[in-house]
Amino acid sequence: xxxxxxxxxxxxxxxxxxxxxxxxxxxxxxxxxxxxxxxxxxxxxxxxxxxxxxxxxxxxxxxxxxxxxxxxxxxxxxxxxxxxxxxxxxxxxxxxxxxxxxxxxxxxxxxxxxxxxxxxxxxxxxxxxxxxxxxxxxxxxxxxxxxxxxxxxxxxxxxxxxxxxxxxxxxxxxxxxxxxxxxxxxxxxxxxxxxxxxxxxxxxxxxxxxxxxxxxxxxxxxxxxxxxxxxxxxxxxxxxxxxxxxxxxxxxxxxxxxxxxxxxxxxxxxxxxxxxxxxxxxxxxxxxxxxxxxxxxxxxxxxxxxxxxxxxxxxxxxxxxxxxxxxxxxxxxxxxxxxxxxxxxxxxxxxxxxxxxxxxxxxxxxxxxxxxxxxxxxxxxxxxxxxxxxxxxxxxxxxxxxxxxxxxxxxxxxxxxxxxxxxxxxxxxxxxxxxxxxxxxxxxxxxxxxxxxxxxxxxxxxxxxxxxxxxxxxxxxxxxxxxxxxxxxxxxxxxxxxxxxxxxxxxxxxxxxxxxxxxxxxxxxxxxxxxxxxxxxxxxxxxxxxxxxxxxxxxxxxxx
Ligand code: ADP
Ligand code: MG
Numbered sequence: 219x220x221x222x223x224x225x226x227x228x229x230x231x232x233x234x235x236x237x238x239x240x241x242x243x244x245x246x247x248x249x250x251x252x253x254x255x256x257x258x259x260x261x262x263x264x265x266x267x268x269x270x271x272x273x274x275x276x277x278x279x280x281x282x283x284x285x286x287x288x289x290x291x292x293x294x295x296x297x298x299x300x301x302x303x304x305x306x307x308x309x310x311x312x313x314x315x316x317x318x319x320x321x322x323x324x325x326x327x328x329x330x331x332x333x334x335x336x337x338x339x340x341x342x343x344x345x346x347x348x349x350x351x352x353x354x355x356x357x358x359x360x361x362x363x364x365x366x367x368x369x370x371x372x373x374x375x376x377x378x379x380x381x382x383x384x385x386x387x388x389x390x391x392x393x394x395x396x397x398x399x400x401x402x403x404x405x406x407x408x409x410x411x412x413x414x415x416x417x418x419x420x421x422x423x424x425x426x427x428x429x430x431x432x433x434x435x436x437x438x439x440x441x442x443x444x445x446x447x448x449x450x451x452x453x454x455x456x457x458x459x460x461x462x463x464x465x466x467x468x469x470x471x472x473x474x475x476x477x478x479x480x481x482x483x484x485x486x487x488x489x490x491x492x493x494x495x496x497x498x499x500x501x502x503x504x505x506x507x508x509x510x511x512x513x514x515x516x517x518x519x520x521x522x523x524x525x526x527x528x529x530x531x532x533x534x535x536x537x538x539x540x541x542x543x544x545x546x547x548x549x550x551x552x553x554x555x556x557x558x559x560x561x562x563x564x565x566x567x568x569x570x571x572x573x574x575x576x577x578x579x580x581x582x583x584x585x586x587x588x589x590x591x592x593x594x595x596x597x598x599x600x601x602x603x604x605x606x607x608x609x610x611x612x613x614x615x616x617x618x619x620x621x622x623x624x625x626x627x628x629x630x631x632x633x634x635x636x637x638x639x640x641x642x643x644x645x646x647x648x649x650x651x652x653x654x655x656x657x658x659x660x661x662x663x664x665x666x667x668x669x670x671x672x673x674x675x676x677x678x679x680x681x682x683x684x685x686x687x688x689x690x691x692x693x694x695x696x697x698x699x700x701x702x703x704x705x706x707x708x709x710x711x712x713x714x715x716x717x718x719x720x721x722x723x724x725x726x727x728x729x730x731x732x733x734x735x736x737x738x739x740x741x742x743x744x745x746x747x748x749x750x751x752x753x754x755x756x757x758x759x760x761x762x763x764x765x766x767x768x769x770x771x772x773x774x775x776x777x778x
Pocket of ligand 1 (some may be wrong): 250254255257258296298299300301309310340341342386
């Protein structure tokens with residue numbers, strides 16, 4: 219009779235927490251066990267690469283998932299490197315090994331099920347669905363197999379046992395359904411297949427299952443036959459590891475849809491295979507349409523994060539700057555640990571490098587879209603331009619280098635959207651400023667008296683119809699050393715023609731009228747005076763200082 223070993227303290231707490239937590243994403247246990255199996259095959263593969271006495275015969279290496287509904291067991295078998303008695307003791311008895319140390323304070327533990335949802339907690343996740351976990355393993359180079367068994371928090375046993383081949387079987391005794399929780403699904407073929415597809419499709423070894431079904435009988439007319447055969451459930455080669463040349467736009471679009479990144483057609487895909495300081499593959503998409511919740515608090519930015527083909531996080535926010543929060547897609551890196559915690563991720567040097575890399579890539583892809591496919595870019599800008607402008611405005615203009623060349627504004631001259639570069643490059647020599655006019659709509663701005671003088675000089679005016687426009691531009695301050703200037707600002711920087719200045723007679727003749735007007739408007743205006751700015755309009759408002767009338771309106775409307 220073997221004595222029961224106790225789990226190490228940390229493991230025990232995590233186990234209890236996991237077993238007791240009402241946890242919605244239990245299905246990830248399968249991802250964890252398959253990933254361990256894949257790691258174990260990796261290890262034997264590596265051994266074969268470095269040891270001449272071993273041959274690695276591709277066909278001998280696979281993972282098999284078997285459900286037995288009658289006995290309520292689910293078995294995950296692998297032909298990997300296996301575990302010795304010592305390894306069973308050390309690796310399955312101590313959780314500290316698996317890097318899941320996010321569970322330190324009680325507070326974190328309360329929130330634990332969220333963390334489990336995002337990261338692997340490894341082997342122990344099996345207890346979310348199983349009453350008893352049995353591990354039968356035979357290590358490479360060993361004659362004796364061992365059986366590790368545990369019913370959860372109260373400990374485990376290890377005894378010698380029989381196993382013909384090297385590798386590991388993990389046998390889960392699936393829990394009975396309770397009033398609140400259903401476990402039967404983890405014994406159902408189609409459900410298991412779906413879970414494998416979802417999380418482990420890209421594991422590079424075959425994941426096999428015995429599958430039953432019904433199909434038309436070959437060579438017969440309208441006859442069907444039942445079959446039971448072994449199938450490989452995963453596709454093994456992820457699209458992001460494939461060569462770009464082998465892939466069509468349709469392949470990428472299918473992937474976009476399969477992954478439910480969006481329900482529109484992506485406007486553009488970006489496939490990155492980085493092989494430099496940090497090694498990663500990524501497939502990113504720029505959606506065509508604004509998601510319905512995009513400009514709300516509910517919208518969550520982020521990319522899927524894979525560690526060596528295994529999904530470890532659904533929405534890794536740290537991979538995208540806010541101003542590119544519309545980008546969808548995934549990143550796979552061999553340099554990330556599967557069990558890295560959320561806190562650790564934020565400080566992970568590899569991840570920071572990847573994020574920087576991705577940011578630059580998105581920027582340059584948008585730039586080439588703007589250059590080569592203007593119509594598409596304008597479609598993009600219609601959906602997400604506002605976010606770029608928010609980006610310029612936030613962080614006190616820290617992002618202006620990234621973003622300023624991606625901005626578009628409506629031009630008085632071209633009657634369409636233009637870039638700041640296009641504006642500046644055709645400025646007449648005597649023009650000092652980049653002029654803009656703010657208003658609710660293009661039609662409204664067209665009628666603004668303030669635009670007349672500037673337009674008359676032959677200068678182009680940018681129309682700001684979005685709330686954020688003027689605020690963003692204030693952060694930019696200038697573009698290619700040209701300052702921005704509102705057409706309604708007091709000093710337009712246009713040389714006043716002396717003959718155009720209001721004569722003293724014009725001032726004094728109307729003195730009474732001006733005083734009467736000022737009286738009626740009282741503190742609504744500071745001063746009423748004669749002006750030469752106007753041509754066809756009798757009157758206009760102008761401001762002194764930095765804040766224009768439009769900005770004031772918005773500032774007043776903003777909740778405090
Ligand atoms: P991690 O995979 O992050 O190390 P786990 O809790 O998933 O953490 O697994 C703990 C350890 O148990 C693994 O590192 C490995 O040494 C061992 N192990 C688990 N499953 C297997 C398996 N199928 N074959 C061989 N070793 C395994
Ligand atoms: Mg693991």
